[in-house]
Amino acid sequence: MDLLLIIGITISVVWIVIASFNRVSVLLSAPIAAIIVVLASKGNLVENILGKSDSYVYYLSSFVLDFFFIFVLGSIMTKYLQKSGAIKTISTSAVKLIDIDNPLHGMVMVYMITSLLTYGGVSLFVVMFAAIPLAKSLFSQMNIPWKLAPLPIVLGLGTFTAGSMPGSPSVINVIPTKVLGTTLMASPVMGLVASAVTVIASIIYMWFVVKKEVIHTDGIAHVEVEDDADGKGPNLILSLAPIFLLLFILIVGSELKIDNILTISLLIVILFEMFTFRRYITSQIDVINSGTIDSLVPLLSTASTIAYGSLIANIHQISEVIKSVISASSHKLITASIITIIFSLITASASGAIGIVMSTQGAYLLSEGLNADVVHRLLAIASTIVPNTPHSGVIITLLTLSKLTRKEDYKHVFIAPLIVGTIAFSVSLLFA
Secondary structure, eight states, rough: OOOHHHHHHHHHHHHHEEEEEEEEHHHHOOOHHHHHHHHHHHHHHHHHOSSSSSSSHHHHHHHHHHHHHHHHHHHHHHHHHHHHTTHHHHHHHHHHSTTTTTTHHHHHHHHHHHHHHHHHTTTTHHHHHHHHHHHHHHHHTTOOOOTTTTTHHHHHHHIIIIIIIIOOHHHHHHHHHHHOOTTSSSSHHHHHHHHHHHHHHHHHHHHHHHHHTTTSSOOOOOOOOOOOSOOOOOHHHHHHHHHHHHHHHHHHHHHOTTTTTTHHHHHHHHHHHHHHHHHGGSSSSHHHHHHHHHHHHHHHHHHHHHHHHHHHSSSHHHHHHHHHHHOOOSSSSHHHHHHHHHHHHHTOOHHEEEEEEEEHHHHHHHHHTHHHHHHHHHHHHHHSSSSOTTTOOHHHHHHHHHOOHHHHHHHHHHHHHHHHHHHHHHHHGGGO
16 A cells, blocks of 8 residues: 555545534535545556546445435434424333433433434434434533533443344344344343443443533533424323334344335334324324425435445545454454444544445455354444544534534544443453
8 A cells, every 4th residue: 555545545535524613514524535545556547536436425325325314214213203292292201210410420411312313213313313412401410511411421322232232223233134144132131231331331431521520511502403393292101102112023023034024124114103193183184294204314414424435435546454363363353343343434424434344345255264243243243332523413413402612522532432432342351
C-alpha cells in the first residue's frame, strides 16, 4: 500500500470529522471523502464514483436496495408508537418505579428505557426523541448535570442491543445474515453473556460518573420534541404489545429460518398497530407518510458511510492487504475483529463497518472453516466498540437534540462504549 493512499485516507477521515463539527451532512461529506480516496489511489474518478460496479454509487444503491423496506417499515412502526402515545405511556410508567433521591436510578432508568425501545426495533432517532424528554424530567428533579444525559442514551442504543443481544432487529445484527446465512439468534450463549457483561459494566461506569460529577446541576437545556397523541394514550400493556409481538415473531421466525423475517415481522406489527391504536390515531395516512419520510435520511446517511468505507475496503491494494493479514494470522477471528473496529472508526458507523467486512471478507472467512455463528456475533460486538466518532450521524443527532456541544459531553459518549465494548468483546473471545 503506497504512502499517497494512506495520506489520502487520513485526509478523507479528517475532512469528515471537520465537516461534522461544522454540521455538514454526511450525504455531502461522504462522497467528497470518497473522491479524495479515489484520487489518492490513482483510480478512475468517474468509474470509482459513478460506475455500475465497485463504485461509491454502486455500494450506496446496493445498501438501499437491501435495507429500504427494513428502514421504512421500522420507521412507520415507531411512528405509530409515538403518535398513539404508547412511548409516552411507557416512559410515564417507568418514572414511577425509581427512587427520586438516588441520581444513579435516574441514569439507569433512562438506560433501560432506551435499551428496551432499541431492542424492540424502534428507530435510533425516534428513541432519542423519546428518551431525551424523559431524561430532562428526571435530571431536573434529581440534581444530575444535564451534560450527562447523552451517556445512558448512547449506552442503551449503541451497545448490547445493537450487536450482542440475540434476536436484536438492529441493522448490525441483520447484515451478517445476508452473507453468512446465519439468523438473528446467532451464537445465543455468547451473545447473552456479552450482553450481561455490557449491562453490568455500563451501570458501573455510570455509577463512577455519578459519584464523580453529580455535584451541582449545570442547568437543563430545552429540547424541542414532537408531541405524542393529544388525548389519552393506550395503557401500558397495549403500549408494550407491538414491541413484544415483534420480538416473538423474530425469535420464532429466526428459529424456523424464514427468509426476510425482519421485513415480515415489521409488516405484521404495523398491521397490528393500525388496528389496536386506531382510536388514538387521528390520521393513519399521516402516520404512514411521516414514518416513510423520516426513514429516508437515516437510510441514506447509513448508506453513504457504508459506500465510503466499502470504496476504501474494495480498493485493490487495501482489500488484498486485509485478506493477506487475515490469512497470515493464526487468530483469524481476532484479526477480522480488529479490522472491523478500524473500519467502524473510519466510517463512524458500526453498521458501516460490519457491512464492509461482511461484503469483502465474509465469504473468505467461511472458506477458512470458521463457524458462521461465531463470526456473526463476534464481529457484531466488535463493530460497536468505537463508532461514536465526531462525524457519527447518531452522535450528531443526539448532541443536537440535547442542545449540547461535543466539548460538553463527547468524552463520555466516546469512552463509555469503548470501555464496556472492549470488556464484552474480551469475554466473548472465551466462547469463540
